[in-house]
Structure formats: C-alpha cells, structure tokens
Amino acid sequence: MRQPDEDAPRLGYVEPLEQESISHYLGRLRYFKANHLPSAYALGQAAGIGAVTARWEKLYFNPFPIEEELGAIARLIGLDPSRFQAMLPHRDMTLQSRPIRLCGACYAEIPCHRMVWQYKDIVAVCTRHNLRLLERCPSCKRPFQIPAVWTDGKCHHCTMRFTAMVKYQERGKKDG
Numbered sequence: 001m002r003q004p005d006e007d008a009p010r011l012g013y014v015e016p017l018e019q020e021s022i023s024h025y026l027g028r029l030r031y032f033k034a035n036h037l038p039s040a041y042a043l044g045q046a047a048g049i050g051a052v053t054a055r056w057e058k059l060y061f062n063p064f065p066i067e068e069e070l071g072a073i074a075r076l077i078g079l080d081p082s083r084f085q086a087m088l089p090h091r092d093m094t095l096q097s098r099p100i101r102l103c104g105a106c107y108a109e110i111p112c113h114r115m116v117w118q119y120k121d122i123v124a125v126c127t128r129h130n131l132r133l134l135e136r137c138p139s140c141k142r143p144f145q146i147p148a149v150w151t152d153g154k155c156h157h158c159t160m161r162f163t164a165m166v167k168y169q170e171r172g173k174k175d176g
Contacts, residue, residue, distance in 0.1 A: 010046065011035045011077050017112040022087035023057050024113035027148030029077060040148065047072040057148035059097040059118060061089060087115065094120040099135040100144040103128070104166030111162075113147030125172035138168035 012034030016025055030037040037043050040054035047053070049069045056065065065088060067081075074081040089095045101117040103126040117126075117133055124133050136143045140158035154161045 011037075013078050016079070016083055016087060017110050019110070019114045019116065020087055020112040021059070021115040021118070021147055022084075023059050024147035024150060025087050026053060026057050027146075027150065028112075030148070031151050043073070047076045049073070058146055059095065059100075061095065064088075064091065089115050089118070096120045098143075100146060101133040101135055102144055102162060102165065103131060103133055104162055104164070104169060105129040105131055107153070108163040108166060111153050113150060123172075126169075129169075130172040131166070131169035132172060134165055134169060138165055 011029070012032050014025070014029045014032050026040060026043065029035060030040065030043055037046070040057045041051045044050050044053040047069075049072045052065070052069055053073070055061070070084050070088075071081050073079075074084045095115075096118050100113070101124070102113070103117060106114060106126060106128060124135075125131065126133055134144075137155040137158060137160055139160040140155060142155070142157040145156050149156065150162075153163065
C-alpha cells in the first residue's frame with residue numbers, strides 16, 4: 001500500500017488574486033467549499049503550525065511569519081511559497097491593522113483587499129485611482145470587518161456593496 005505523500009496538498013486550491021492581502025486570501029481559502037475550515041485556527045492546525053494563521057487573518061504580524069510557517073501553509077494548499085510570501089506586508093513598511101481600509105474602485109477591478117491599503121506611510125489615498133481610502137461604510141458608518149470575512153463583497157452590517165462605495169470616495173489632494 002502506497003503511503004500518502006507528506007508534501008502533497010491536502011486542501012482545495014484557491015488561486016491568489018493580484019496584490020491580495022494575506023488576510024483576504026486566508027479567508028477565501030477557508031470558505032472555499034472544498035475545504036470546510038471553520039476557523040483560522042483550524043487552518044493552522046491542518047498545516048501543523050497552530051493558531052498563528054488567526055493572527056495573520058487579523059493583520060497582526062508580530063512576530064513576523066517565518067519561512068517554515070509560510071512553507072507549511074503553502075505545502076498544504078499546493079501554492080508556491082513565493083506567491084504566498086507576496087501577500088505579506090513589506091517588512092520595511094509600517095502596517096496599520098486598524099482601521100481596515102478599502103478602495104471601491106480597486107475592488108471593482110479585482111475583488112480583494114490589498115495589503116497596500118493598510119500601510120501607514122500611504123496618506124490614506126489610493127495610489128492607482130487618487131481616491132481617499134474608505135475606513136468605514138459610507139452607508140451605515142460602521143468600520144469594515146477584517147478582510148478574511150469579506151466573502152460576498154459587501155458591508156456585513158448594512159449589505160452595501162463595496163463596488164458601490166466608490167461614489168463616496170473623495171479625490172485625493174494634488175501635490176504642489
């Protein structure tokens with residue numbers, strides 16, 4: 001009888017989206033119907049790294065994920081570790097885990113949360129669209145939940161679609 005390959009993926013594959021944050025990706029991975037993972041803790045347990053993935057979903061990176069942890073998740077899902085690592089914040093950038101930010105115009109193009117929206121050094125303006133990033137729903141004024149639970153592209157409180165929020169984003173200030 002053949003032994004199972006220890007490095008063979010054990011979860012259904014979910015293709016990462018361009019510039020997707022690790023929080024959003026881990027949520028999509030958990031909610032993918034073939035995976036049936038009830039929590040970020042269950043994902044970490046399946047990979048043999050414990051509850052560390054629950055911190056990543058909340059955009060907490062202290063301590064910063066280590067290569068062994070990332071490799072364990074990458075093997076579990078059959079993803080190249082470098083693609084998984086690209087979803088992390090840059091170590092030299094200061095990350096702001098709260099409030100969760102959103103650009104409705106970017107979300108309309110590729111429906112995912114971008115890690116770049118959480119960088120403190122970016123003056124709360126989308127560099128692609130020159131629109132102020134939203135920090136709360138323009139309809140109900142509630143803060144956005146963590147990207148890991150953005151399963152349907154809308155506010156969890158009032159159900160306003162993220163793509164409809166672009167009309168509430170103000171233009172960024174011009175330099176000079």
